[in-house]
Amino acid sequence: MTIQGAFTILMYALAPFLWLIVAGVVVLVAVQLIARLRGYRTLGYRCLGANLAALLVGLSGLWWIPAFTNSRLGYVATAFDWVAMIGAVIGLAIAAWLVLHPLSYLVRGKRQA
Amino acid sequence: MSRVPFSTPRLDRRQLLKLGVGAGAASLLPLSGLQARTLSTSARIVILGGGAAGMAMANRLSNRLDGARITIVEPRETHHYQPGWTLVASGVWRPEKTMRPNANFVPSGVTWVRQPAVGIDAEQRRVSLADASVLEYDYLVVATGLQLNYHLIDGMSPDLVGTHGIGSVYASIEGATRTRDAIDAWIASGGGKGIFTAAPTPVKCAGAPLKMTFTTLSRLEDTGRRDDFQVDYMSPGAGLFSQPWINDFVKQRFDDQGVNRRHHYRLSAIDPGARQAEFTFVGPDSEFTSHHELREAEFSQEGERRVIADYDFIHVVPPMSAPDFVRESDLIARDGPFRGEWLDVDIHTMQHNRYPEVFGIGDVIGAPINKTAASVKAQAPVVEANLLAQMQSQPLPARHNGYTSCPMITGIGKAMLVEFGYDNNFDFLPSFPFIDPRDESWAAWVMKDRMLQPAYYAVLEGQA
Numbered sequence: 271m272t273i274q275g276a277f278t279i280l281m282y283a284l285a286p287f288l289w290l291i292v293a294g295v296v297v298l299v300a301v302q303l304i305a306r307l308r309g310y311r312t313l314g315y316r317c318l319g320a321n322l323a324a325l326l327v328g329l330s331g332l333w334w335i336p337a338f339t340n341s342r343l344g345y346v347a348t349a350f351d352w353v354a355m356i357g358a359v360i361g362l363a364i365a366a367w368l369v370l371h372p373l374s375y376l377v378r379g380k381r382q383a
Numbered sequence: 384m385s386r387v388p389f390s391t392p393r394l395d396r397r398q399l400l401k402l403g404v405g406a407g408a409a410s411l412l413p414l415s416g417l418q419a420r421t422l423s424t425s426a427r428i429v430i431l432g433g434g435a436a437g438m439a440m441a442n443r444l445s446n447r448l449d450g451a452r453i454t455i456v457e458p459r460e461t462h463h464y465q466p467g468w469t470l471v472a473s474g475v476w477r478p479e480k481t482m483r484p485n486a487n488f489v490p491s492g493v494t495w496v497r498q499p500a501v502g503i504d505a506e507q508r509r510v511s512l513a514d515a516s517v518l519e520y521d522y523l524v525v526a527t528g529l530q531l532n533y534h535l536i537d538g539m540s541p542d543l544v545g546t547h548g549i550g551s552v553y554a555s556i557e558g559a560t561r562t563r564d565a566i567d568a569w570i571a572s573g574g575g576k577g578i579f580t581a582a583p584t585p586v587k588c589a590g591a592p593l594k595m596t597f598t599t600l601s602r603l604e605d606t607g608r609r610d611d612f613q614v615d616y617m618s619p620g621a622g623l624f625s626q627p628w629i630n631d632f633v634k635q636r637f638d639d640q641g642v643n644r645r646h647h648y649r650l651s652a653i654d655p656g657a658r659q660a661e662f663t664f665v666g667p668d669s670e671f672t673s674h675h676e677l678r679e680a681e682f683s684q685e686g687e688r689r690v691i692a693d694y695d696f697i698h699v700v701p702p703m704s705a706p707d708f709v710r711e712s713d714l715i716a717r718d719g720p721f722r723g724e725w726l727d728v729d730i731h732t733m734q735h736n737r738y739p740e741v742f743g744i745g746d747v748i749g750a751p752i753n754k755t756a757a758s759v760k761a762q763a764p765v766v767e768a769n770l771l772a773q774m775q776s777q778p779l780p781a782r783h784n785g786y787t788s789c790p791m792i793t794g795i796g797k798a799m800l801v802e803f804g805y806d807n808n809f810d811f812l813p814s815f816p817f818i819d820p821r822d823e824s825w826a827a828w829v830m831k832d833r834m835l836q837p838a839y840y841a842v843l844e845g846q847a
Binding site: 354 | 794795796826832833836838840
């Protein structure tokens, strides 16, 4: 398969969710940008609540990622299934953290500083 | 004859995105890797059928040929993603998800004739159309798909699907939707007997009858009242699936899930009002591939043992063959297991065995396996390379290894990615070293549910 073919497949696969992906990226970039303009630094701010919330969002993927694919966690069975699922959960947790951590700074971190 | 209007230079969102991403990727590639060599020709090429195979060939040939007059004959305006019909009939997908306009896939520069073909004169190199017009060709690609022969089951008609407890995922997208409704009604009734059948001929997506059984079992088990439902599977042959390991697996799984298997019976008649089906014993030697012998010896109605079975739901799989106008043409197989029923091609080169300017691809060809969209993906580059070689009077360089794939759904939410080919008794040909075709997995299901449809459209566009 050519690279163009791979991109064609990717575009067809992502097309139904393009609005969601764009909305997610916009929220992430907006929160990061606003927080940084107000003094937020990734490693300079600590918030256990945001960390735990991001972890919970990631772990929630164990339920809704299979449901999103019309399946259930009980069918995640092979080693590759688990690698894919754990990768998705980690990715989800990181994405959530990149939003929740600066958001927490905007809501309460700046007051505490 | 009608022609697709040439598209304006305006790009839609999808094309624009692909162009942008593709341009980025293109900058990373050496030029030789991007451009396959084109051939200048004024040859008239007719492609019969605009399904997966026909559309893939239209795109591939229009990319590779400069100056060729390519015509695709396809009466339907809507392209159906048929591999999704099992998911529709199982209540997982909405039917709209499987439909797109054919106009999205017909390449510019290719003439689209919106007429059904009704005849082929291979000697004169002519195709007759329903409006009495004629297309002359120098090269012909037969990609008509196949014909559903519901009429070979007495009392059965595709119009009955969705009524009287009758389902049939093959009938059409409307039929798949009505099959879903019929299964819903059976489950809502709280019990009774369901019969799942298979056909005594090669069929497209040979796993579909099994998938329908497995997904229905999933739904029955989810009711918590599985024991109130009886599930029978009636098979005309000793086997349930071509690939031996999967065949054994499915048999064992059916036994484990309480499916009553009966072999060597074909569905011969149906009485919708009485909800009764008649099955005819076809003998212990019958197998899927002995299609012609089955027609001669077993479609006869005399002296056969018959069983009448009551049902509350029945899933009907009709006998299948090449379309009548192909069967009545010079292109049909004259001997061997596919004689009188399927296109006579070399299953490796895809070239017709008697007419070298004719190639076949997809469901219509006489081959022991290979009536899947995945097979089209593997066959299309072979037909492209060999047709171009034939046009240049060169030896045919490409060979099809029989690759086919069936994401065997073993329950709603899990599947096995079964890929195999002709060699070594249909040995596995896995595409991904990290996915074992013998394992039921969520990843294989996700591929079926999310990734194979995009891959299918890429095949249509000649990109995969």
